[in-house]
Amino acid sequence: MKDKHKKLRDVPPRHILYAVIVLCAAMIGLTWFFGSTNPVTNVLAKAIIPMQTGLNELGSSLAGQLENLRTLQNAQEENELLREELALLRSENSRLQEQTYELERLRNLVELEDTYSQYTMTAARVIQKDSGNWFHSFLIDKGTEDGIQVGCNVLAGGAEGGLVGIVTSVGDNYARVRAIIDDSSNVGAMVLTDQSNNSCVVSGDLELLTETGCLSLQYIDKGLTVEDGAKILTSNLSSEYLPDILIGYARDVAVDSDNLQQSGYLVPAVDFDDLREVMVILDLKETGEGLEEDGSQPAASETTGETAQDETAQGETGTAGEGE
Amino acid sequence: MKAIVRRGVVTGIIILAAFLLQNNIFAAIPLIEITPNLLLLVTVTFGLLHGRLTGLFVGFFAGLLADAFGGTLLGQYALILSVLGYGCGFFTPYFYLESVVLPMGVCAVCELIYGLYVYVFAFLLRGRFNIGFYFMNIILPETIYTVVILVIVYRFLVFVNRRLEESAKRRSADKFV
Numbered sequence: 001m002k003d004k005h006k007k008l009r010d011v012p013p014r015h016i017l018y019a020v021i022v023l024c025a026a027m028i029g030l031t032w033f034f035g036s037t038n039p040v041t042n043v044l045a046k047a048i049i050p051m052q053t054g055l056n057e058l059g060s061s062l063a064g065q066l067e068n069l070r071t072l073q074n075a076q077e078e079n080e081l082l083r084e085e086l087a088l089l090r091s092e093n094s095r096l097q098e099q100t101y102e103l104e105r106l107r108n109l110v111e112l113e114d115t116y117s118q119y120t121m122t123a124a125r126v127i128q129k130d131s132g133n134w135f136h137s138f139l140i141d142k143g144t145e146d147g148i149q150v151g152c153n154v155l156a157g158g159a160e161g162g163l164v165g166i167v168t169s170v171g172d173n174y175a176r177v178r179a180i181i182d183d184s185s186n187v188g189a190m191v192l193t194d195q196s197n198n199s200c201v202v203s204g205d206l207e208l209l210t211e212t213g214c215l216s217l218q219y220i221d222k223g224l225t226v227e228d229g230a231k232i233l234t235s236n237l238s239s240e241y242l243p244d245i246l247i248g249y250a251r252d253v254a255v256d257s258d259n260l261q262q263s264g265y266l267v268p269a270v271d272f273d274d275l276r277e278v279m280v281i282l283d284l285k286e287t288g289e290g291l292e293e294d295g296s297q298p299a300a301s302e303t304t305g306e307t308a309q310d311e312t313a314q315g316e317t318g319t320a321g322e323g324e
Numbered sequence: 325m326k327a328i329v330r331r332g333v334v335t336g337i338i339i340l341a342a343f344l345l346q347n348n349i350f351a352a353i354p355l356i357e358i359t360p361n362l363l364l365l366v367t368v369t370f371g372l373l374h375g376r377l378t379g380l381f382v383g384f385f386a387g388l389l390a391d392a393f394g395g396t397l398l399g400q401y402a403l404i405l406s407v408l409g410y411g412c413g414f415f416t417p418y419f420y421l422e423s424v425v426l427p428m429g430v431c432a433v434c435e436l437i438y439g440l441y442v443y444v445f446a447f448l449l450r451g452r453f454n455i456g457f458y459f460m461n462i463i464l465p466e467t468i469y470t471v472v473i474l475v476i477v478y479r480f481l482v483f484v485n486r487r488l489e490e491s492a493k494r495r496s497a498d499k500f501v
Contacts, residue, residue: 013376013377013380013410013413016377016380017376017380017406017407017410020380020384020402020406021403021406021407023399024384024387024399024400024402024403024406025399025403026399027391027397027398027399027402028397028398028399028400028403030398031396031397031398031399032397040388040392040398041392041393041398044389044392044393045392045393048340048344048393051344052344052347052348055344055348055349056348058348058349059348059349059350062349127348128347128348128393129347129348130347130394133358133359133462133465133466134442134443134446134447134462135394135446137394139393168396183446183447183450183452184450206447206452206458206462207452207454207457207458210457210461210462
């Protein structure tokens with residue numbers, strides 16, 4: 001034992017450094033080629049996830065206390081404003097309720113089911129935000145044991161839940177969710193409007209997010225008029241996201257400098273600062289029966305470029321036009 | 325031999341604590357928009373206190389933990405942290421336990437290198453060229469924040485280290501008497 005120890009001492013530190021670098025490079029290479037869910041994470045997760053669940057409650061309650069103190073000061077001013085708003089909203093509400101009945105009747109007519117209730121969902125708690133300040137992804141406390149797979153869509157809890165992100169890797173008792181505000185996130189989306197050429201793309205942009213708290217909204221057809229506050233939903237053309245999930249609201253849409261398309265900002269519907277519970281849709285987007293290889297191709301194009309999607313969008317608008 | 329195991333266990337606990345603190349407590353508080361990089365801080369401190377090899381291993385395991393729960397590729401944080409830990413070991417002969425100035429400087433430089441590393445591999449390669457923005461809004465605040473935390477935590481880490489060394493010395497002395 002002592003001999004072995006001595007031998008270890010005799011190895012120059014430089015060589016050990018090289019060994020570690022090679023080991024790291026090998027691991028990077030392996031995960032690059034064989035996907036992100038790896039045995040190391042799964043084994044570590046067994047021990048660490050329970051600890052995090054407890055600690056996270058501590059962190060959240062700490063954050064809650066701080067938040068309480070701050071909000072108390074603003075509460076009174078806000079109260080008065082809200083009273084005025086309430087009066088306005090009451091009158092508007094009665095008007096809208098009428099319209100809801102009409103909408104429901106029309107929906108039944110075209111056999112569209114209520115947007116989210118058709119999916120099987122499971123609730124999960126957010127147990128860890130990303131370390132560091134570059135990325136926006138988090139861990140939830142459910143995994144394959146609860147039926148979660150890579151590619152599951154994640155919504156914010158509550159009735160009017162918006163899109164939060166997508167599961168990128170999964171272990172037995174945890175899953176990793178990439179939020180739509182992450183810099184590398186791209187979502188095929190559409191503007192809720194009665195016009196037909198309504199496809200667009202919602203991309204996360206760290207620079208934009210830090211400065212304005214918004215996402216970028218791109219590739220909108222030049223002919224489409226998008227007002228501030230227009231609802232942006234996931235598109236049925238997207239290969240990763242289920243259709244008709246609310247993402248957020250459009251803002252400041254204007255024609256690009258190249259005069260080809262429009263772009264603007266998207267205010268997310270979900271408050272990402274205060275995300276504690278999420279709903280995971282267990283159904284995956286169907287990308288064609290028995291055409292798995294074909295299905296994976298649009299997925300790749302969605303994260304890299306949008307040319308393929310634009311083409312399909314053109315095709316879709318054609319058929320939609322015919323339908324009408 | 326026992327002393328080495330003991331040191332390993334204590335170091336492991338410190339790394340784990342830094343990781344949990346960084347990901348669960350700091351990240352959960354929305355008022356603090358930037359989280360300090362505690363894993364880097366622990367790596368730098370151990371590298372300075374114990375030299376190149378300890379820095380290398382502490383950096384490797386801290387990075388592996390960050391990779392397992394934060395990275396897209398396993399090994400990307402382990403690589404940069406182990407190299408930085410190793411590099412810190414070169415400054416071991418030049419620093420005194422009482423002064424916090426050298427650790428602050430080394431930590432700041434390491435943070436800058438770490439920030440640039442993440443920027444280049446995760447952002448620049450995807451065509452995000454506005455380095456000025458990322459430097460002012462993410463790298464610099466994180467650096468300042470981490471250095472401030474270092475000043476607070478440094479005494480504690482030195483204290484733990486001294487206790488471990490004392491107990492190790494006492495044990496070996498007992499053995500020979």
